[in-house]
Amino acid sequence: MSGREKLAAKAPAKSKNASKKKPRYLELADELREAVLRGDYPDPGDFPTESVLCKKYDVSRFTVREALRKLTAEGLITRKRGSGTVVQPATARAGALHQPLSNVGEILQYARDTTIAFEKKKAGAIPKDVVEQIGAKADGDWFAFRGKRMKPGRKRPIAVTEAWVHPELADAVAQIDVNATTLFGQIETLGEVSVARVTQDIQAIKGTKDILSELGLEKGDPVLRILRCYFDESDRMFEISASYHPGERFAYSMHIEVD
Amino acid sequence: MSGREKLAAKAPAKSKNASKKKPRYLELADELREAVLRGDYPDPGDFPTESVLCKKYDVSRFTVREALRKLTAEGLITRKRGSGTVVQPATARAGALHQPLSNVGEILQYARDTTIAFEKKKAGAIPKDVVEQIGAKADGDWFAFRGKRMKPGRKRPIAVTEAWVHPELADAVAQIDVNATTLFGQIETLGEVSVARVTQDIQAIKGTKDILSELGLEKGDPVLRILRCYFDESDRMFEISASYHPGERFAYSMHIEVD
DNA sequence: CAGTGGTCTAGACCACCGG
DNA sequence: CGGTGGTCTAGACCACTGC
Incomplete structure (x- = not known):
């Protein structure tokens, strides 16, 4: 499978190929994107808050925010101060056209x-x-x-x-x-x-x-x-x-x- | 010292229109954009480094980087690790069509x-x-x-x-x-x-x-x-x-x- | 009100580039 | 090599939202 996933095992994985180590926030973005597309957050309000993600992935808020920034740019999620992060409903996307x-x-x-x-x-x-x-x-x-x-x-x-x-x-x-x-x-x-x-x-x-x-x-x-x-x-x-x-x-x- | 300028009284500004206070990094982006468009950095290599900007405007690197991120997104500047920030020449812009x-x-x-x-x-x-x-x-x-x-x-x-x-x-x-x-x-x-x-x-x-x-x-x-x-x-x-x-x-x- | 995301600080280590 | 920008931490205060 087009493995872009590095995931859990921190195995240094010294593939000789030129694939440099990905920054943590990009890995995190990949994981979260997959989760969203897989349907892990069926309801708009299911998406975790920043602090939850910090704990779950044991990273700082900066890293979480960089990852979420990427997903926001991709249109996958929407964020609002005070209320939270919601996955963008697939309504507008993926019209057949x-x-x-x-x-x-x-x-x-x-x-x-x-x-x-x-x-x-x-x-x-x-x-x-x-x-x-x-x-x-x-x-x-x-x-x-x-x-x-x-x-x-x-x-x-x-x-x-x-x-x-x-x-x-x-x-x-x-x-x-x-x-x-x-x-x-x-x-x-x-x-x-x-x-x-x-x-x-x-x-x-x-x-x-x-x-x-x-x-x-x-x-x-x-x-x-x-x-x-x-x-x-x-x-x-x-x-x-x-x-x-x-x-x-x-x-x-x-x-x-x-x- | 200078810490953080609380900006005198918060001019209530209850104009129904939205003249909310701008974040510092957006103000900084505005200032830098003006400087670039005014021609303050005629040569590509004239643009200041992050650390210079931090001192000059008395803000943290985070704030500088947010401002520069914005200018990068606008295509005004290009940044490269190790070498620096260069203003994007107006060459490619404004093709007739x-x-x-x-x-x-x-x-x-x-x-x-x-x-x-x-x-x-x-x-x-x-x-x-x-x-x-x-x-x-x-x-x-x-x-x-x-x-x-x-x-x-x-x-x-x-x-x-x-x-x-x-x-x-x-x-x-x-x-x-x-x-x-x-x-x-x-x-x-x-x-x-x-x-x-x-x-x-x-x-x-x-x-x-x-x-x-x-x-x-x-x-x-x-x-x-x-x-x-x-x-x-x-x-x-x-x-x-x-x-x-x-x-x-x-x-x-x-x-x-x-x- | 408690909790969210937005802004911001002051550090740090690193990969990369130039001289 | 020293300096650049890229990544990351651990705090902090704030504006805003919902209950």
């Missing part, structure tokens, strides 16, 4: 509920219209992929995705599992880079014939294109992806917290 | 560069398709507005916006300046609510005849619809807006920081 994606974690979560099989294409230059839109230089022959993202129980795909990986990441590309959920997740594991920043451009366009037929749409149907650029800590762009979604059947949903 | 909107502050900034004149319409129920899409109840007769958003130097509008304001905010609605940049900004000032959360749904749709002609588009051109719901601190939805953008001429652009 909605895909909440307000941060990278949620991109992963969204990917987890869907399946995709990429096909490796010949490496080459990135299409002109894509380069223009992102307004950054992306020279050289990038490794190209193409896939169709499906959601269980639906006939038609929710996206057709094209992606390009930086020419220097040949080692990682060679090991890519073409049936995994996301490319950048694998590149993070295989390569030495990790995502620090993502930019997105969202547009409504007329789909090309190819795209339309793959999405099961008709001529003239609008298509939502999401162009993503992935940057590492040193601000190097290492992956570009273009996803084409059926306009009427798909909504890109996000929320913004004010601080 | 791009409208970065990853937080409410940026929605406001985007509005600042554009103009809009709203027209008050008759209050009434919210259209069915909108209600369905947001998946929340919005009963009663909401105050309706409609406007066209223009960008200086461009002939065609970048958006047609419809908005609805909660029936209970009649007082605020009565005072609304129909030529201001945003409705929710005014409602915040006039009413007793303030934005705590925004949700957005983005879709590619076929525009109606009305919308298309107002945007200067032709039949069959795709339209990007952004549906926003504004919530206050008590999670009450007090405004809904639907913006229709020309698909090919407009990109919704955002960036996500990974934490």
